[in-house]
Amino acid sequence: MPNIEDYEAMTKISLSEDEKTIVSGYMNMLLDSFKKLEDTDVSGVVPLISVLDVKSPMRDDVAIKTISREELLSNAPEQHDAYFQVPRTVD
Amino acid sequence: MGIFIEDYNVSGADTVALEDSIMQKGKQVTAGSKILDNFVSPFNATVVDRLLDGGFKISGRTVMDEFGLLKLSHDDNNTPSGAVRAVSEGISAYALCNDLFGRYREEAPQYDCCYIHPTYGTVSRYGLIPLASSLDQIGIVCRDLSQGFGLLSHLAGKDPKDGAMFPDSKYCYGKTDEKITLGIPRSVIEKADADTRESIMDFINKFSSTDIDLEYFDLYSQVMYILSSAEISNNLSRYDGIKFGYRASGYTDIDDLYTKTRSEGFGLDAKLTAIMGAVVLSKDHYGPYYEKAMKIRRLIKESINFDTYDVIVLPCKISDDPYENLALYSLAPLAGLPSVSFSYKGYGIQLVAGVKKENLLLSTWEVSMA
Amino acid sequence: MKYETIMGLEVHVELATKSKLFCACSTEFGSDVNENVCPVCAGMPGTSPMVNRKAIELAITAGLLTNSEISPRITFDKKNYFYPDLPAGYQLTQLFAPICKNGWVEIETDAGKKKINLVQIHLEEDAGKLIHDDWMDTTLIDFNRASVPLIEIVTRPDFRSAEEVVAFLEKLRSLLSFADVSDCKMQEGSMRCDINLSVREKGSDKLGTRTEIKNMNSLKAIAAAISYESQRHIDALETGEEVLVQETRRWDDSIGATFSMRGKEDATDYRYCPDPDIMPVFIDDEWIDAVRSNLPETAQDKFIRLTQKLGLPEYDSEIITRSKNLSNIFDETLQYYNNPKEVANWIIVELLSIAKGDNKGEDDVRIDCQKFAKLIELVDGRTINRNVGKKILSLILEEGIDPVEYVEKNKLGMINDTSLISSTIQEVLSENPKALEEYKAGSKKVHGFFVGQIMRKLGGKANPQIINKLLTEALKEI
Numbered sequence: 001m002p003n004i005e006d007y008e009a010m011t012k013i014s015l016s017e018d019e020k021t022i023v024s025g026y027m028n029m030l031l032d033s034f035k036k037l038e039d040t041d042v043s044g045v046v047p048l049i050s051v052l053d054v055k056s057p058m059r060d061d062v063a064i065k066t067i068s069r070e071e072l073l074s075n076a077p078e079q080h081d082a083y084f085q086v087p088r089t090v091d
Numbered sequence: 092m093g094i095f096i097e098d099y100n101v102s103g104a105d106t107v108a109l110e111d112s113i114m115q116k117g118k119q120v121t122a123g124s125k126i127l128d129n130f131v132s133p134f135n136a137t138v139v140d141r142l143l144d145g146g147f148k149i150s151g152r153t154v155m156d157e158f159g160l161l162k163l164s165h166d167d168n169n170t171p172s173g174a175v176r177a178v179s180e181g182i183s184a185y186a187l188c189n190d191l192f193g194r195y196r197e198e199a200p201q202y203d204c205c206y207i208h209p210t211y212g213t214v215s216r217y218g219l220i221p222l223a224s225s226l227d228q229i230g231i232v233c234r235d236l237s238q239g240f241g242l243l244s245h246l247a248g249k250d251p252k253d254g255a256m257f258p259d260s261k262y263c264y265g266k267t268d269e270k271i272t273l274g275i276p277r278s279v280i281e282k283a284d285a286d287t288r289e290s291i292m293d294f295i296n297k298f299s300s301t302d303i304d305l306e307y308f309d310l311y312s313q314v315m316y317i318l319s320s321a322e323i324s325n326n327l328s329r330y331d332g333i334k335f336g337y338r339a340s341g342y343t344d345i346d347d348l349y350t351k352t353r354s355e356g357f358g359l360d361a362k363l364t365a366i367m368g369a370v371v372l373s374k375d376h377y378g379p380y381y382e383k384a385m386k387i388r389r390l391i392k393e394s395i396n397f398d399t400y401d402v403i404v405l406p407c408k409i410s411d412d413p414y415e416n417l418a419l420y421s422l423a424p425l426a427g428l429p430s431v432s433f434s435y436k437g438y439g440i441q442l443v444a445g446v447k448k449e450n451l452l453l454s455t456w457e458v459s460m461a
Numbered sequence: 462m463k464y465e466t467i468m469g470l471e472v473h474v475e476l477a478t479k480s481k482l483f484c485a486c487s488t489e490f491g492s493d494v495n496e497n498v499c500p501v502c503a504g505m506p507g508t509s510p511m512v513n514r515k516a517i518e519l520a521i522t523a524g525l526l527t528n529s530e531i532s533p534r535i536t537f538d539k540k541n542y543f544y545p546d547l548p549a550g551y552q553l554t555q556l557f558a559p560i561c562k563n564g565w566v567e568i569e570t571d572a573g574k575k576k577i578n579l580v581q582i583h584l585e586e587d588a589g590k591l592i593h594d595d596w597m598d599t600t601l602i603d604f605n606r607a608s609v610p611l612i613e614i615v616t617r618p619d620f621r622s623a624e625e626v627v628a629f630l631e632k633l634r635s636l637l638s639f640a641d642v643s644d645c646k647m648q649e650g651s652m653r654c655d656i657n658l659s660v661r662e663k664g665s666d667k668l669g670t671r672t673e674i675k676n677m678n679s680l681k682a683i684a685a686a687i688s689y690e691s692q693r694h695i696d697a698l699e700t701g702e703e704v705l706v707q708e709t710r711r712w713d714d715s716i717g718a719t720f721s722m723r724g725k726e727d728a729t730d731y732r733y734c735p736d737p738d739i740m741p742v743f744i745d746d747e748w749i750d751a752v753r754s755n756l757p758e759t760a761q762d763k764f765i766r767l768t769q770k771l772g773l774p775e776y777d778s779e780i781i782t783r784s785k786n787l788s789n790i791f792d793e794t795l796q797y798y799n800n801p802k803e804v805a806n807w808i809i810v811e812l813l814s815i816a817k818g819d820n821k822g823e824d825d826v827r828i829d830c831q832k833f834a835k836l837i838e839l840v841d842g843r844t845i846n847r848n849v850g851k852k853i854l855s856l857i858l859e860e861g862i863d864p865v866e867y868v869e870k871n872k873l874g875m876i877n878d879t880s881l882i883s884s885t886i887q888e889v890l891s892e893n894p895k896a897l898e899e900y901k902a903g904s905k906k907v908h909g910f911f912v913g914q915i916m917r918k919l920g921g922k923a924n925p926q927i928i929n930k931l932l933t934e935a936l937k938e939i
Binding site: 114122127132133134136216217218219220221224225251252253254255321322324325326327328329330331333334335345349369372373374377381 | 500503504505506507508509510511512539541543545548549550551600602730732733734736737738739740
């Protein structure tokens with residue numbers, strides 16, 4: 001059973017005690033169900049990332065402005081002098 | 092549960108309701124999650140532009156489950172979703188949604204509606220708030236499949252803003268005169284209740300049919316859950332309280348800002364999915380879970396070859412356990428196939444056809460309704 | 462020396478595209494804050510990455526220049542971690558199918574020639590820029606650089622000295638900048654490097670504990686950091702006072718030491734996975750051949766052309782081919798005035814000394830080559846003398862004047878009138894009897910004094926060769 005705290009840290013989610021009980025319950029159920037995968041032999045099978053069997057389209061290298069800075073920043077919870085702002089982050 | 096988050100108060104045969112995951116320029120779009128509080132979309136989803144170009148009117152934005160996530164707990168609350176209510180109550184002629192886990196496909200027939208899940212890569216996902224990119228597909232709630240496909244013909248076709256699409260610029264949906272053979276996965280249908288089984292048998296009798304074996308069916312839910320939770324977990328990482336959407340208050344440092352924002356902004360289903368997605372992608376589990384699921388996905392896709400049959404018939408419910416039921420709704424997204432669900436003699440039936448073979452679905456439906 | 466240092470590099474190079482890797486935002490350096498940001502590179506939901514063909518092409522170019530195998534089918538993957546400079550919560554990079562593999566680059570140091578092997582070159586997107594504001598105790602984010610295309614060049618642990626590392630980076634810079642893959646400006650961050658370093662006893666086949674020094678952006682600092690870090694490892698091995706741990710370290714240039722970045726990234730599980738929104742990009746032989754046939758001259762080819770075809774001295778050729786910018790100026794100027802020796806001379810002697818005075822490097826000098834050519838032609842054709850020419854060069858750089866018009870307007874044309882010059886010589890000789898006496902007594906340096914006086918009287922515009930000739934004759938007669 002994976003250590004839930006590790007995954008909370010990885011996903012930046014902190015579960016309350018109640019939530020933790022529910023999440024571990026489901027996690028147990030799910031991981032248990034995943035055991036069924038073990039019975040299938042997949043040797044030589046290439047993973048399927050997307051069902052589409054097409055080539056990636058490619059863009060020409062042309063710079064185009066699609067939205068204004070005002071519009072971009074209008075969604076920012078906090079900004080300062082056209083920068084997005086967060087608490088001091090130590091490098 | 093109400094119908095609309097925002098009701099534009101228009102009516103008529105050309106009205107389309109949008110699930111709150113479909114972005115509209117200048118409108119608040121939250122996909123049913125607090126984490127997107129106050130997010131105003133800076134652009135229109137491609138389907139929105141195409142609706143407007145086709146002369147359709149947008150009737151409103153419908154209430155939805157958070158991001159359209161899977162609810163693992165059995166829900167006794169029988170209120171249908173906003174999109175299905177909008178159509179079944181005659182408020183809107185159509186509704187567009189992203190039905191990843193089957194909620195709309197299961198619900199539509201119960202409320203005398205139909206659902207069209209188009210072939211993956213035929214309808215642009217640009218402007219759809221994503222759940223799982225390789226599985227998401229915008230679909231249509233409608234009253235009548237022939238009308239629904241009429242709407243779909245306006246929406247489908249290559250979009251230069253979505254990199255994962257077929258190159259066809261247009262699709263025509265119409266009846267076909269081909270003789271249709273149904274593929275009948277008896278072992279799956281047998282899991283449905285007696286009344287549903289009876290209705291399905293009655294349906295099947297109108298066609299020629301052949302028994303098929305859905306290999307890997309008992310792994311569909313697992314593969315679907317592993318792949319979708321991983322992709323959803325990735326797609327939820329962008330919600331961090333920095334660029335848009337909800338930001339918690341009272342944080343002490345950047346890590347606290349992330350954690351408070353995401354813990355307060357996400358509901359329990361999102362938290363569970365984000366964590367499960369991280370589990371299946373983490374170093375120790377990538378191979379046995381994620382990579383293996385991708386491999387089995389290929390086996391599933393290759394196992395459905397439509398060589399002796401044209402359309403697969405499935406029930407819309409086989410269990411009260413949502414995780415078990417998920418298997419029914421996993422085939423179409425896992426293999427990128429089109430499907431429809433509708434009510435036949437009061438019971439939900441789901442049909443699945445080959446890639447871009449929507450015409451066979453429409454024809455089968457029309458024959459059965461005749 | 463009992464120990465040897467073993468190093469491998471990860472070099473990040475920003476590609477010289479006009480738009481970003483997955484969206485059409487401009488990549489221009491020095492734009493206003495958050496000016497080049499759109500929903501895609503801001504990590505907004507509902508967007509889809511669209512691959513920039515030019516970025517793929519530049520990476521193919523880098524692969525060809527480093528003798529790499531180019532993969533026929535490439536894919537992009539997500540690297541998941543939270544950091545405020547990363548808008549989507551993941552970086553798009555290439556883990557499973559990188560664009561180039563198994564290349565090599567030949568370097569030359571005092572110890573001779575050596576092959577440095579490359580593991581791979583992969584494409585990835587850059588992150589935004591964080592500015593830490595101590596005063597407000599906040600961090601400000603500019604996403605202009607987010608999703609600018611990078612290639613990461615990963616070498617095998619083939620380096621044994623700082624000289625080799627520096628030679629490799631200089632070689633890379635030359636290869637990539639001459640092919641316009643990148644401007645490779647370390648000071649602007651368009652080329653930066655992580656160093657993986659370990660130390661072991663010579664002859665041992667066991668690798669020592671490895672540390673990684675992150676984000677180095679000057680050759681001088683790289684050499685200093687390697688020397689410091691090797692010594693730290695050796696001290697630890699010898700005294701056992703410090704236990705080496707595998708970790709990421711930061712070089713502090715002002716202190717001259719490396720410091721542990723403990724807690725950062727070391728234990729992170731990046732949960733790499735393929736991005737299902739980006740379909741595979743296929744690179745066929747036709748495409749590779751097209752890129753190959755369009756490869757511009759390398760610095761090495763150019764050096765050979767300059768020395769062998771154009772007959773320039775090796776020293777001059779070396780300076781010009783050290784910088785893509787200088788060699789561009791050289792080639793373009795040559796198109797307007799085909800005199801390789803003079804053009805090279807003016808670039809190396811005059812242009813670079815003015816640039817140096819303005820604190821500009823070889824890569825930052827900018828000049829209108831047509832005007833530059835006209836100027837060289839004016840001096841070469843003896844319409845103006847070299848000193849006037851130097852002044853005009855400054856004016857071209859500062860004000861963009863046209864040298865021909867300027868010379869005409871200010872009557873700066875050189876005086877070639879022998880009778881005027883002769884009479885001026887006579888004037889100067891008669892006005893300076895004392896100096897004339899000294900000359901007669903055998904002082905040769907008085908010759909120069911006379912030239913100066915004559916030149917002054919003629920407003921600095923006289924042809925110095927004619928003055929010399931006539932003065933020598935006049936002095937002989939005395």
